[in-house]
Amino acid sequence: MVIIKTNARITLGRFIFVLLISAFLVSAQDVPFGRGVNLSNWLQTSKASQIQFNKYTKQDLENIKTLGCDVIRLPFRLNDMTTGESGFEIDPLFLYFLDQIVDWAEELDLHLILDNHTFDVETSTSPQIVEILVPVWRNLAEHYADGYDKLYYEILNEPHGISDELWGTIQGEVINAIREVDTSHFIVVGPAGWNSYNNLQHMPEYEDEKLIYTFHFYEPFIFTHQGASWTDPSLEPLSGVPFPYNPVTMPTCPDELLGTYIESTIANYQSEGTFVKLAQQVLVAAQFANVRNVPIFCGEFGVYIPQSPADDRVYWYNKVRNLFESYNIAWTTWDYQGGFGLFEANTPELFNYDLNLPLLDALGLNQPIQYEFEIKPDSIGIPLYKDYFGPNINVSNYGIEGFNFYDNNTPAAGEFSILWTGGDRYSALKLDFIPDKDLSKLLASGFLLELWIRGETPGSKLDIRFLDTKTENPDDHPWRMGVTIDESFVTWDNNWHKIQIPLSELVEKGAWDNNQWYNPEGKFDWHSIDLIEIVAEHHSIDGRSFGFDDMVIIDTTLSATKENQQYIFENFRLYQNYPNPFNPETSIIFSLPASDHVTLSIYNIMGELMTVLIDKNLNAGEHVVQLNAEKLKMASGIYIYSIKSSLGMRSKKMIYLK
Numbered sequence: 001m002v003i004i005k006t007n008a009r010i011t012l013g014r015f016i017f018v019l020l021i022s023a024f025l026v027s028a029q030d031v032p033f034g035r036g037v038n039l040s041n042w043l044q045t046s047k048a049s050q051i052q053f054n055k056y057t058k059q060d061l062e063n064i065k066t067l068g069c070d071v072i073r074l075p076f077r078l079n080d081m082t083t084g085e086s087g088f089e090i091d092p093l094f095l096y097f098l099d100q101i102v103d104w105a106e107e108l109d110l111h112l113i114l115d116n117h118t119f120d121v122e123t124s125t126s127p128q129i130v131e132i133l134v135p136v137w138r139n140l141a142e143h144y145a146d147g148y149d150k151l152y153y154e155i156l157n158e159p160h161g162i163s164d165e166l167w168g169t170i171q172g173e174v175i176n177a178i179r180e181v182d183t184s185h186f187i188v189v190g191p192a193g194w195n196s197y198n199n200l201q202h203m204p205e206y207e208d209e210k211l212i213y214t215f216h217f218y219e220p221f222i223f224t225h226q227g228a229s230w231t232d233p234s235l236e237p238l239s240g241v242p243f244p245y246n247p248v249t250m251p252t253c254p255d256e257l258l259g260t261y262i263e264s265t266i267a268n269y270q271s272e273g274t275f276v277k278l279a280q281q282v283l284v285a286a287q288f289a290n291v292r293n294v295p296i297f298c299g300e301f302g303v304y305i306p307q308s309p310a311d312d313r314v315y316w317y318n319k320v321r322n323l324f325e326s327y328n329i330a331w332t333t334w335d336y337q338g339g340f341g342l343f344e345a346n347t348p349e350l351f352n353y354d355l356n357l358p359l360l361d362a363l364g365l366n367q368p369i370q371y372e373f374e375i376k377p378d379s380i381g382i383p384l385y386k387d388y389f390g391p392n393i394n395v396s397n398y399g400i401e402g403f404n405f406y407d408n409n410t411p412a413a414g415e416f417s418i419l420w421t422g423g424d425r426y427s428a429l430k431l432d433f434i435p436d437k438d439l440s441k442l443l444a445s446g447f448l449l450e451l452w453i454r455g456e457t458p459g460s461k462l463d464i465r466f467l468d469t470k471t472e473n474p475d476d477h478p479w480r481m482g483v484t485i486d487e488s489f490v491t492w493d494n495n496w497h498k499i500q501i502p503l504s505e506l507v508e509k510g511a512w513d514n515n516q517w518y519n520p521e522g523k524f525d526w527h528s529i530d531l532i533e534i535v536a537e538h539h540s541i542d543g544r545s546f547g548f549d550d551m552v553i554i555d556t557t558l559s560a561t562k563e564n565q566q567y568i569f570e571n572f573r574l575y576q577n578y579p580n581p582f583n584p585e586t587s588i589i590f591s592l593p594a595s596d597h598v599t600l601s602i603y604n605i606m607g608e609l610m611t612v613l614i615d616k617n618l619n620a621g622e623h624v625v626q627l628n629a630e631k632l633k634m635a636s637g638i639y640i641y642s643i644k645s646s647l648g649m650r651s652k653k654m655i656y657l658k
Contacts, residue, residue, distance in 0.1 A: 029295040031212055031330040032150070032186070033111040035321075035364070036071030037064060037342070038300065040335040043076035044117055048094035049404040052395045054388045057646045058104040059597050063351045064336065065108055067365045072110055073299055073332040074101065075117035075157065078140065079132050088135040093406055095143065106148045113188060113332070114140070115154040115299070121230050124161020125192075130170040134177040145182035153178060154188035154299070158195045158216065164202035167192040175208050183210075188297065190214040195299065197285040205292065213294050217301040217320065219281050220272050222265050224316075227307030233260050239307035241266075243316045245273035249309075275319055282320070286327035298324055298331040302340035310345075318362035325364075333363065348373070348435035351597065352616040371616060375528070377441035379621040382594050384431055384451075384532065384551035387414045391646050392595050394432040402427060402541055412452035412496040412549035420534075420546040428535040429548075436469050437595075439503065440526040442553060448502040449532075451551040453485065456494040457544045461486045463537040464501070465509060469528040477511035479524040484537070496549070503553070574643050574650035577627075581655035584630040588613075588641055591622045596645040600625060602632075603640040610634070629656045 039060075045051050064072060081094040098114075105112040116137075133156065144151055155174050159167050171189055178187060187210065191199035195216040203213070218224040225231055226238040237254035247270070253263045271277065289296035301320055303313045317333075324331050334340045337349045347354035353373040360367045383390035389405070402423035411417035420429065439447075449464070465482025483506055490497045508520040534548070575589040588600065600614040611632055613625055627641075636658045642651040 029289065029293060030328065031295040031297050033071035034330050036069040036073065036111070036332040037336040038073045038075060038115075038332050038334045040075055040338055043074065043094075043097070046077060046080050046401075048081055048091045048097065049406050051094075051097060052389060052405070053097050053100075054391065054646070055394065057391075058107070059644075059646055060351075061104050061108055061110060063597075065110060066368065067342075067360065069365070070111055071113065071330070071332060072105065073113040073115050073154070075115045077118045078114075078116040078136055079118035079129075082136055082139075088132060088139060090136070090139050090143065102144070102148055102151065105150070109150070111150045111152065112148070113152040113154050113299070115157055115188075117157040119157045122232075125156070125159040125167070127162065127166055127170075129156070130173055133170065133174045137174050138177045138181055141178040141185070142181040144185065149184065152186045152188050152212065154190075154214065156190075157299075159190075159192045160194045162192055164192045164199055168202070168204040172204060172206060175206060175211070179208065186210045186212050188212045188214050188299070190216075190299070197281060197288075200285060200288040211294065212297050213289065213292070214297045214299045215285050217282070217285075217298050219278060220265075220269065222262060222269065223273060223308065223312075224303045226304065228304050233257060233262065235262070238262070240309060241269070241273075242309055243273055243312045244275055245270050278319060279323055282323040282327065282329075286329065289327075289329070296329050298329055300334040301331065302334040304339050305341070305345050306339065314356075314358045314362045317359060321363050350435065350617055373435065373617075375436060375438050376619045376621075377438040377527075378595075378619065379441055379445075380591065380593055381447070381555060382437070382442075382553040382620065384553065385418060385548065386550055386552075387416045389431065390594055392434050394434050396430045396432055403429060407547065412454075412498075412547075414549070417452075417547050417549035420541060420548070421544075423536060423541040425536055425538075425540045427541060428533045430531050430533040432531040433529060435595075437529045438527045439466075439529050439553070443503045443526050446502065446504070446556050447553055448500050448556055449551075450498065450500045450554050452496045452498050452547075452549040453490055454494055454496045454547040455490070455492040455544065458487070458492050460492050460544055460546075461538040462546065463509075463535045464532070465535065466506070466524075466532055467530050468525045469530045470513065471528075476523070477513040477518050478530065479511045479520075480509035481506045481524045481526075482509050483507060496547070498550075500556075502556075574641075574652060576652055577641065577654045581657045582629070583657050585626060585628050586654065588625045588627060589622065590625075590643050590650075592618060592620050592645065593647070595619045596647065598623075599644045601642050601644075602627070603642065605638045605640070607640075610639070 039056060042055050043051055061072065081091050082088040083091060102112060137153065137155065141153060155171055175187055175189070187208065189203070189206065189211050190213065191203050193199035195214060197215040197217060200213065200215055220243070222235070222238060223241045223243045225235050226241045228235045237256045238251070240249065240251045242249045250269065253266045257263060265272070285296060285298070303316055305313070321331070333342070336342060341349065342356055342359060343349040343354045344356050350373060352368065352371055355368065355370060357367045357370065384393065389395055402420055404419040404421070406416040407419035408416055418429070462485045463482050464485060465480045467478045467480055470476055470478045483501055485499070489499050508522065508524050510520045511518040573591045577586045577588050579586060592598065595617065598614055598616065598618050599612065601612050602610040604610055613627065634656055636656055639654050639656060640651055641654060642649060
């Protein structure tokens with residue numbers, strides 16, 4: 001414990017030096033992992049059927065590992081991923097997804113924290129939650145009891161509105177339930193009070209020896225959460241709060257927050273918004289770990305991007321990270337992508353183009369080379385949905401509760417189809433291209449939108465439409481180009497029907513922007529497409545149901561056979577190099593059915609990696625890569641060239657003869 005006499009003068013430098021020296025006295029037990037990220041907003045849905053599973057792939061986990069991370073915290077709403085109160089069995093679809101992620105982590109040797117993020121910021125944790133937590137964790141732990149050894153169970157994210165004593169008792173019951181079926185995996189336990197470091201001291205001294213204690217850190221709150229809408233009161237009016245405190249740039253309290261606790265917090269920020277205060281707060285967690293002699297882990301820390309000063313945000317991360325590591329506190333930042341993420345603001349958040357390099361440096365992470373991104377016209381078909389949504393598509397929905405993305409009741413093809421069973425008028429399924437797409441070449445080449453559809457209610461109508469990208473021009477709007485699907489296209493007899501709509505036959509529909517309707521003006525731009533949406537434009541979906549499957553933008557010459565459709569969705573092509581044998585140069589040619597992250601590697605005949613020719617995002621289409629064996633100092637012999645993307649891996653042999 002560092003004691004500072006109140007009648008003594010001490011400089012800031014001396015105080016920090018003494019405080020950091022104290023790390024040798026309060027260093028926590030080792031945690032099996034060190035640093036990582038939260039993969040948020042992936043599995044955090046209210047039911048498994050609404051998870052967009054391929055939002056992240058194994059490639060994303062590989063990317064995270066290349067940053068220097070060894071752990072991923074995986075938030076999901078475990079309490080909602082069950083079959084209900086009759087035993088709270090885990091939904092098989094959720095386990096199907098989770099098992100794949102666990103397998104990826106094991107293949108990549110990453111630690112994986114299964115975080116029960118059944119969490120509502122507006123609702124206090126119920127004392128009856130024990131009746132759910134005990135069976136769901138017993139069931140999940142039984143499923144993984146003999147599985148991957150670098151798997152961890154985090155009982156509940158940020159319990160709040162419940163007493164420390166009661167939460168401590170509930171958590172103890174869950175620990176015991178897990179140990180009935182699994183004695184090998186570590187369990188992550190945290191305090192009430194939103195997992196606050198101040199509440200760690202109130203946790204029971206559990207007897208279990210395989211526990212890791214966690215806390216969250218978002219201090220000072222008006223800096224880390226300025227602009228946040230989910231706080232009470234909302235901090236949306238607050239902007240530009242610096243860290244550390246700077247009297248020149250410090251904003252005054254917004255009128256909307258006068259009379260709230262935020263007003264007094266702003267008034268006291270001169271003393272609260274300092275590194276000294278930050279260090280004192282982290283020390284609380286470190287001292288807890290030292291006194292209890294337990295390992296400790298910060299599961300969340302971060303600064304909300306939109307309204308925080310960018311340089312101050314980077315500075316804060318660096319100071320907090322160094323404090324954690326000086327006390328041997330492992331961490332996962334909140335989050336990887338999104339409002340607190342590792343990417344530059346207002347970008348598509350592409351790994352090879354948009355990473356925030358100063359932030360990575362502040363966190364002590366690796367800084368991959370970044371490239372300038374340029375949208376190029378797509379030249380071959382684009383998969384939209386076949387069992388899963390296509391690559392580089394983010395599904396956002398208005399009225400999402402009415403959708404099941406994995407209906408296995410007689411799909412048109414494959415394992416799943418999309419089922420839509422309910423929603424207000426104007427509810428919609430939105431497929432957002434990340435990044436935006438240039439479809440002008442596909443339009444000129446006669447491509448069409450093809451999908452299977454079924455419905456059961458005569459008289460039904462749906463709109464399918466493209467929306468272009470709204471620019472900064474005040475006269476521009478998100479213009480629509482689409483078609484109404486009615487009984488002139490399909491019979492609503494609950495049977496599957498394939499429809500094909502040439503892009504050239506779509507009709508401009510106008511725009512809705514800023515709560516105002518704009519009639520068509522001939523301004524739709526095929527060079528910059530934001531999204532495709534299927535919309536209940538004409539009536540609500542109540543009492544109706546629709547199915548969709550095998551959705552693709554496809555060349556008319558490729559749409560005739562099932563084999564070619566299968567190619568568009570599930571394969572990409574790697575051609576034999578030419579010439580082969582070669583000396584010293586050869587061309588490697590491959591084609592992508594959609595924009596994707598691609599790695600092109602060369603191996604010797606023993607399977608040893610020689611070099612990586614490409615490791616970046618590429619647009620759809622054909623690509624040619626030149627290889628010069630002399631520059632790579634290759635000996636004569638047989639080599640293997642291998643291309644990998646989210647769609648799979650393809651390899652071929654080539655011969656170099658000097």
